[in-house]
Amino acid sequence: MTLNTKGPCAQCGKMYSKSKASSHLLQCIAETFAPSESTTEGYLICVSSCDYPNWYWMFITVPKDFTLKDVDYFLRDIWLECCGHMSAFYIGDLDYSSYPMTGDGTQSMNKKMGQILSPGLKFTYTYDMGSSTELKLDVVATVTACPDDEIMLIMKNEPPAFLCEICNKSAETICTLCGGKTCKGCNEKHSCVIKEEDTYMLSNLVNSPRTGVCGYECEYE
Structure with missing residues (x-):
């Protein structure tokens, strides 16, 4: 990308x-x-x-x-x-x-x-x-x-402009299993959510190279 x-x-x-x-x-x-x-x-x-x-x-x-x-x-x-x-x-x-x-x-x-x-x-x-x-x-x-x-x-850096993999709107969520990015409206359609029948792997997308790793969700203010 x-x-x-x-x-x-x-x-x-x-x-x-x-x-x-x-x-x-x-x-x-x-x-x-x-x-x-x-x-x-x-x-x-x-x-x-x-x-x-x-x-x-x-x-x-x-x-x-x-x-x-x-x-x-x-x-x-x-x-x-x-x-x-x-x-x-x-x-x-x-x-x-x-x-x-x-x-x-x-x-x-x-x-x-x-x-x-x-x-x-x-x-x-x-x-x-x-x-x-x-x-x-x-x-x-x-x-x-x-x-x-x-x-x-x-x-x-300003936050990277990632797009939802399903609808192409601005992504808000990252999958900690595969790295896929979705908007909150499409979370339930993400392949890992469908496979696991759960959303435990989804994490908020933040402006950090650690986003999606080890449950990291903090963001510097």
Whole structure:
């Protein structure tokens, strides 16, 4: 399915696709945030779904003094958290785990971003080692000034315009068994519902790469 989403810049409201966002955001950040007591150096990072990179993506700024654990919490809050699953960053040859175990070679997520990141670095992240949701993170650039007390969401994709597989109206529901999407009026006609004679597998369709996985229905506000 060919589908590319756009998202609004949090500073000026202009809409951009993921591929054209970076240059605009760097300019907008520079015009909005000047070095001061409430700003610090950080990174502009593009986060996207490994499976659907043109559907689900966002750009964030992260202060250099923040840790991988801070980013882990942010990603869980905005896109992923359902059951407190384990997660991990994979950077170069090292694995940084939310639950590092002595002797298994994993590292703690308490490492500061400024110690391990640099412009151009690409790495990955996995939430839930069973029904996994995998993300890729690209360090776009260093920014001289960003808020020093938060990870700032500066652009995020608008919800993909999925259509109901039965009537072609806007889809509202996703099947956790097959991934099929329906509007609520057509839920009873979905093949898995007919086969199982139940609707237990249907979940609300949300703007997250984890939609339809492990009962995830949360959505960042």
